[in-house]
Amino acid sequence: MRLFDNANYNVMARWKPAMIITVLFVIPGLVLLAVHGLNSSIEFTGGTLFQVHANSPAVETQSIRTALSSGGITGAEIQTFGAADEFVIRARLDPRAQVSEETTQETERAVRAALTAAFTQEGYEIVRTEAVGPKVGSELRERAVLALVMGFGATFLVLWFRYEWRFGLAAIVATLHDIIATFAFVSYLNLEISLVVLAALLTLVGYSLNDTIVTFDRVRENVKKTKRQQYFYDILNQSINETLPRTVLTSGTTAAATLALLILGGSVIRPFAWVMTFGIVTGTFSSIFIASPVLLWVERRWPSEDVKVKRGIGMAAPVTA
Amino acid sequence: MFSTIRSRLIVIALLVAGSVASLIPRSVTLRERGPDGVMRDVVIKRVPLKLGLDLLGGIHLALEIDQSKGTVANPRDALERALTVIRSRVDEFGVSEPLVQQVGADRIVVELAGITDPARAKQIVERSAFLEWRLTDMSNQFRDALPAIDRALEQAGVTTGGEAPAQPSTIQQLLGTDTAAAADSVQADTASTANEAGPLSSLLFSFGGRPGEFLVPEEDFPRVDSLIHLPEVEAAIPRGLQLVWGAEPVSQGARSYRPLYSVERRPVLTGDQLQDARAQIDPTSKQAVVQFTLTRAGGRRFAQETRQHVGDNMAIMLDGRVQRQPPVIRSEIGRNGQIELGNANLQEAQDLALVLRAGALPAPLQIVEERTIGPSLGRDSIREGTQAGIIAGVLVILVMIGYYRFAGLLAVSALGFYALFTLGGLASFDATLTLPGLAGFVLSLGMAVDANVLIFERIREELKLNKTPRLAVEAGFNHAMPAIIDANVTTVITAAFLFQFGTGPVKGFAVTLIMGIFASVITAVFVTKTFFLIWLQRRGPAKELTI
Numbered sequence: 049m050r051l052f053d054n055a056n057y058n059v060m061a062r063w064k065p066a067m068i069i070t071v072l073f074v075i076p077g078l079v080l081l082a083v084h085g086l087n088s089s090i091e092f093t094g095g096t097l098f099q100v101h102a103n104s105p106a107v108e109t110q111s112i113r114t115a116l117s118s119g120g121i122t123g124a125e126i127q128t129f130g131a132a133d134e135f136v137i138r139a140r141l142d143p144r145a146q147v148s149e150e151t152t153q154e155t156e157r158a159v160r161a162a163l164t165a166a167f168t169q170e171g172y173e174i175v176r177t178e179a180v181g182p183k184v185g186s187e188l189r190e191r192a193v194l195a196l197v198m199g200f201g202a203t204f205l206v207l208w209f210r211y212e213w214r215f216g217l218a219a220i221v222a223t224l225h226d227i228i229a230t231f232a233f234v235s236y237l238n239l240e241i242s243l244v245v246l247a248a249l250l251t252l253v254g255y256s257l258n259d260t261i262v263t264f265d266r267v268r269e270n271v272k273k274t275k276r277q278q279y280f281y282d283i284l285n286q287s288i289n290e291t292l293p294r295t296v297l298t299s300g301t302t303a304a305a306t307l308a309l310l311i312l313g314g315s316v317i318r319p320f321a322w323v324m325t326f327g328i329v330t331g332t333f334s335s336i337f338i339a340s341p342v343l344l345w346v347e348r349r350w351p352s353e354d355v356k357v358k359r360g361i362g363m364a365a366p367v368t369a
Numbered sequence: 370m371f372s373t374i375r376s377r378l379i380v381i382a383l384l385v386a387g388s389v390a391s392l393i394p395r396s397v398t399l400r401e402r403g404p405d406g407v408m409r410d411v412v413i414k415r416v417p418l419k420l421g422l423d424l425l426g427g428i429h430l431a432l433e434i435d436q437s438k439g440t441v442a443n444p445r446d447a448l449e450r451a452l453t454v455i456r457s458r459v460d461e462f463g464v465s466e467p468l469v470q471q472v473g474a475d476r477i478v479v480e481l482a483g484i485t486d487p488a489r490a491k492q493i494v495e496r497s498a499f500l501e502w503r504l505t506d507m508s509n510q511f512r513d514a515l516p517a518i519d520r521a522l523e524q525a526g527v528t529t530g531g532e533a534p535a536q537p538s539t540i541q542q543l544l545g546t547d548t549a550a551a552a553d554s555v556q557a558d559t560a561s562t563a564n565e566a567g568p569l570s571s572l573l574f575s576f577g578g579r580p581g582e583f584l585v586p587e588e589d590f591p592r593v594d595s596l597i598h599l600p601e602v603e604a605a606i607p608r609g610l611q612l613v614w615g616a617e618p619v620s621q622g623a624r625s626y627r628p629l630y631s632v633e634r635r636p637v638l639t640g641d642q643l644q645d646a647r648a649q650i651d652p653t654s655k656q657a658v659v660q661f662t663l664t665r666a667g668g669r670r671f672a673q674e675t676r677q678h679v680g681d682n683m684a685i686m687l688d689g690r691v692q693r694q695p696p697v698i699r700s701e702i703g704r705n706g707q708i709e710l711g712n713a714n715l716q717e718a719q720d721l722a723l724v725l726r727a728g729a730l731p732a733p734l735q736i737v738e739e740r741t742i743g744p745s746l747g748r749d750s751i752r753e754g755t756q757a758g759i760i761a762g763v764l765v766i767l768v769m770i771g772y773y774r775f776a777g778l779l780a781v782s783a784l785g786f787y788a789l790f791t792l793g794g795l796a797s798f799d800a801t802l803t804l805p806g807l808a809g810f811v812l813s814l815g816m817a818v819d820a821n822v823l824i825f826e827r828i829r830e831e832l833k834l835n836k837t838p839r840l841a842v843e844a845g846f847n848h849a850m851p852a853i854i855d856a857n858v859t860t861v862i863t864a865a866f867l868f869q870f871g872t873g874p875v876k877g878f879a880v881t882l883i884m885g886i887f888a889s890v891i892t893a894v895f896v897t898k899t900f901f902l903i904w905l906q907r908r909g910p911a912k913e914l915t916i
Contacts, residue, residue: 091872153735153739174741174743176746178740180737183433184738188872191872198869207859243872243874243875244878247879250863250867251809251864253863254859254863257859257860261855265851265855266852293826294822297818297822298818298819301816301818302815303815304761304764305811305812305815306812308757308758308760309757309761309812312756313757313808314754317808320808321808324812
């Protein structure tokens with residue numbers, strides 16, 4: 049079977065629609081993010097979380113709320129989680145209030161007592177709890193930021209050493225696009241940012257770079273190989289088309305895996321699966337429609353000797369072609 | 370180096386053998402609390418892949434020294450004390466492999482897999498330690514009462530034996546002991562022959578140890594522990610005495626024994642009367658000793674007691690377990706005393722000093738993080754993760770075979786090697802498989818074919834240039850290499866940072882991802898290539914490569 053065999057799409061000419069799609073997707077998402085803020089998990093904010101399995105139909109969002117407030121706990125978030133008889137109760141620590149480690153432990157006792165009073169011991173089952181004190185919360189925040197910053201920093205360093213800076217810059221722009229688009233996606237779905245979701249973010253950065261690198265390796269090779277004068281614009285197009293079957297096939301198999309996780313993997317891993325699935329879409333998109341146009345733009349602004357001498361000034365190809 | 374097919378096949382065989390060997394189910398001895406509440410050793414066979422708490426279910430506690438109610442003088446020492454105390458209670462948790470670990474400078478992490486009652490676990494961890502010094506049964510009242518206890522047991526229907534040999538050969542045991550122990554053979558003999566028939570006495574050995582000290586073979590420990598707690602036995606134990614276990618097993622020759630002590634019920638001293646304890650090297654004898662200081666009241670009391678009991682043994686008990694062998698009281702001791710440890714090193718003396726301080730100065734702990742996962746949720750996660758993995762695998766196989774036909778078949782069989790290598794690698798690095806790790810494995814199933822795809826696309830291109838299959842395969846592999854390496858390096862780097870900064874579940878993800886990448890590169894560039902080489906060698910001259 050052959051897909052995109054001898055493909056010859058003028059991908060580079062599509063940079064404008066690609067840009068519009070990106071802007072239309074990202075801006076509202078970021079606005080939403082600015083309005084609502086990040087939905088951080090209690091790992092980062094500190095607080096307590098309960099996942100409750102209902103053994104009787106009496107247990108539902110409203111009755112849990114009533115039970116909690118009669119137990120003196122107000123302001124807890126109650127959501128169904130994956131299934132109709134699974135609930136998650138979150139009591140986050142108010143960052144402005146004076147909190148201590150004891151508060152989280154007391155909340156936990158109070159929630160258990162309130163639920164037992166309302167539904168009896170047999171009516172419900174606590175299948176998961178998390179109680180994170182403010183100190184651990186701030187520590188985990190710090191570590192998450194460190195992991196992200198150093199992870200990105202190190203990959204950029206690799207790009208820097210391994211590639212000429214123009215390629216590196218283009219790859220970085222494409223990666224930043226993925227990160228921003230993912231944040232927009234996260235705010236659309238109101239996904240909770242946890243350590244595991246951040247792990248997915250870092251992984252998708254690696255994956256997206258992987259795609260871009262394969263295309264750029266081909267560009268490098270084609271620049272070396274081409275003997276006659278040729279527009280850089282055409283070399284980019286040619287390279288994208290040549291790597292298109294690989295891009296599509298790898299994205300396809302990886303997407304098959306993440307979709308399987310999303311649908312079958314269970315509610316605990318679902319946020320991770322969402323981010324990874326979106327990451328494959330945006331990673332593939334950016335390595336085709338963002339990375340190469342940016343590279344062309346960079347080469348036009350600061351032409352490299354290689355491209356100027358071998359390819360002539362003619363690299364100022366018709367962008368509207 | 371791996372030019373011939375034969376040498377390549379040998380390397381592959383070695384990799385497979387290594388992976389399989391590290392995955393073969395092994396016998397592991399677990400200490401578990403039975404339904405009757407008694408700890409016992411159970412031997413089970415299982416695949417040596419460690420599962421994380423999020424898959425097994427269990428409780429994760431992070432504790433710190435509580436400084437909110439007044440500062441603790443020496444937080445570092447307080448943490449060490451707390452660690453000693455929690456470690457000494459490991460049995461009480463009733464789980465097979467509890468993890469008690471210091472993390473960073475100021476935190477203790479306790480992980481208890483499979484526990485169902487978080488409140489009880491928290492109570493065990495937070496309970497303050499109890500130190501007491503008690504005199505041992507110097508007049509051997511318990512040993513003298515043993516025949517009566519045996520009779521009481523027989524009347525209650527308990528018979529000698531069980532699966533353990535009723536009378537382990539004394540000679541056999543003496544063979545392993547050193548000469549000093551052999552000198553005591555007469556006494557060892559009496560200990561076992563005098564009471565050989567009794568249900569309890571047949572399990573107790575003395576090896577001529579101190580009065581009131583018995584050794585119980587490690588395998589009989591659960592049985593003896595349940596026997597001595599029977600009401601019949603408790604009623605027959607002489608008044609004022611109690612049987613308590615030693616904290617650590619001891620070895621005599623090749624066998625491991627649990628010390629059992631008969632001690633007075635009345636404590637001579639309790640932890641609140643101890644002020645401090647430090648390990649030191651005694652300047653005159655050059656031996657490691659523990660020096661201790663008592664409170665004024667404690668000193669008075671201790672002087673009175675020790676005066677009456679010079680030459681007797683005194684057991685040091687933390688939370689009801691005797692620590693080390695009870696030392697002999699040499700003379701009257703007031704507020705300051707020292708414990709000689711014979712030929713023990715300074716480290717052992719420091720450990721004992723820590724035990725004493727742990728009982729004397731309670732270290733207030735607070736829980737700074739707690740996570741519990743119910744066993745049902747863990748089971749669900751395993752089932753759902755496995756399902757997702759199987760479906761993902763099937764989809765990948767269908768796509769690869771559908772798209773690449775024969776070559777796809779090669780890639781798919783390489784995928785089998787990939788899964789084997791990844792799991793084998795995880796087992797041999799003793800990595801923990803967590804839920805995100807499981808997700809990472811499923812994800813990397815999709816990614817693993819990437820290297821194959823890169824190579825196959827190259828081969829197709831080379832074939833298009835009318836190269837022979839042999840040259841096309843060779844060129845395809847060579848040209849795809851730089852892209853494969855470049856593309857995977859970035860993922861390994863991000864995963865490495867995740868490992869560095871992540872918590873348990875995320876670490877599990879990072880490890881699986883890294884292992885998966887190495888396995889996928891090895892299978893693609895080595896295993897698949899070997900398959901191709903074999904095919905090229907065997908094919909008829911006119912055969913075409915379907916790719």
